Amino acid sequence: MDIKELIVKLSDAVSIGNITEARDIAYGELSKYADCRKTDSLTVIGEIKGESDYTLMLDAHIDEVGFIVKDIDKNGFLTVEKCGGIDLRSLPSRVVTIHGKRAVTGVFCSTPPHLKEKANFESIDGIKIDTLLGSAAAEVISIGDYMTYNAKAAHLSDRRISGKALDDRVGVAVLLDLARRLSAKRLPFNVVFCISDMEELGTRGARTATYEVSPDEAIAIDVSFADGPDIPALECGKLGGGAMVGIAPILDRQMSDKLTALAASASIPYQTEVMGSATGTDGDVISITRKGVRTAVVSIPIRNMHTDVEIVDINDVTAVCDLLEKYILEGGVR
């Protein structure tokens, strides 16, 4: 499967809470190239052994933002809580999938035109979901069921893809593509591929996975903000501008320097993302696990983060794969 197909397949699948469809796909792919296992916290870990005991861990998160049902009224309207950061203004009349006893297609209600009071975006409690099932909703849907965006990935022009969970399935796709590339090569050290869970709920899976793996260095692969008409240039990267290499006080400076130097010398498109403290990725917890881990963050630029119309540029994804492959083959910062 080429990386574009992989991204589409992963983005369309669901992984939230106890639903593991995307994780299962990733596990299946990874196990073609690496020795795989699932940890107690259900993170997927794959390993390709190298020529020393030194270990570099690559991390990407499999979970997507979504919702959880907290009430079902007698007319088949749901009240939900958010799982992860969601823009409430984008919800009215948006189609969703409710993962009940079967998948149910529902829609967020919108304020009818004749009702003068403006829509309220203070709390998601006021924004209900129409299950279309009326009073029969409770037979199929239960409190605690998850709900996700309903949108199949689409190609925009020949280089860009739009989908509902590119954050961080593109990162997972990078891991899988690297596993494929590296499995055919002799590696200077062990490479562990960590497909972690619950990043959107507080970088939880990476914390426990890193404790178990106890790597010598780690790179978290996530997404970061790409440019758009409303976004000040200083607050984002450029879609199509290449791999975003993170530079921050909590990240290992030697690693980020080596990454940017390698990219420049190998003419791999890259850009830097400078942050003043933490990065908002799994890198934040990986770096302070156990006695500490030397950590870098490399991101793929993304537009419309956390909506069902996220957009990435395939050239940026390829740039990250090329850069990390080179970084690993050149021995990291060992």
Add this chain to the structure above:
Amino acid sequence: MLQFLRELCAIDGTSGDECAVRDYIISKIEGNCEYNIDALGNIIAFKKGKNRAKKKVMLDAHMDEVGLVITHITDDGFLKFCTVGGINCESMMFRRVKINGNTIGVIGGKPIHLCKGDEGKKLPETDSLYIDIGACDRAAAEKMVAVGDRAVICSEFTLCENKIMSKALDDRVGCAILIKLINEESDYDFYATFSVEEEVGLRGARTAAYTVNPDCAIVLEGTTAADIAGVKQESRVCVLGKGAAVSFMDGATVYDREYYKAALTSGILCQPKCAVTGGNNAGAIHLTRSGVRTLAISVPCRYIHSASSVCDVNDINAAYQLARKMISEMASGSL
């Protein structure tokens, strides 16, 4: 009728750009009526019935849906647009769109994480929205689209038990009902107009009604239903599953009282539209020439003018049955 509706909703046809809808309708009514196309693109059809009509009855359904029109291409390859018909901002934020029936784009925006202060709780100005078709610059965008091109918000027709969710239920439901009425035997002659440009000022119906010059008219529409969580009983307007909504008055028309009452007492499942709100082609038709007695029969639609409007199949059937009965009552002269 459900199959007609599914196929009609899948066609993109915004106001002034209804040709694909028109071609479909013609392909379905061909051979069952006489018709011609007027200067604006209205289909004006005459259905011969078993009996001659004592009063000339005109039924109308509009072919156009709300959508977007591209107004400008920026240097960075983004598209600026304005709405064609009324669409509110929250129905457009972060949506997939289809331009010219084939180019996929996305209405993008600032992610919530980058919004400061109260910014993330207030809707942006509609004219700050833009479409992203994945083009890197103006030249790349110009290979794919042009200023003036039309777009609709993407939608998948979904049938769940008796509920339908789709874009353009307003007014493809009306078109589907009218196709069925034309394709069956009718007791009386009647005229049918599939009109253009309703969403931008009831324009097609104005000229179609002038041409037909009817004595009486029935407008087949989709109307807003607010029978959803959080809406008070008195604001619900009409309810899914309770039948066709019959209007006594709306923002554009005061309907013929006798027709309104006759519809409610017809024995067919229907409900009054319990609000004076909205407007439809009756607004133009009832003021044609020296006036036309008019009735509106509507299918209740939740989330109207969004890409995920919801209606009930039973209400569509009720609207069809009511229209059929009212044609006979009006054409026979008994009303």
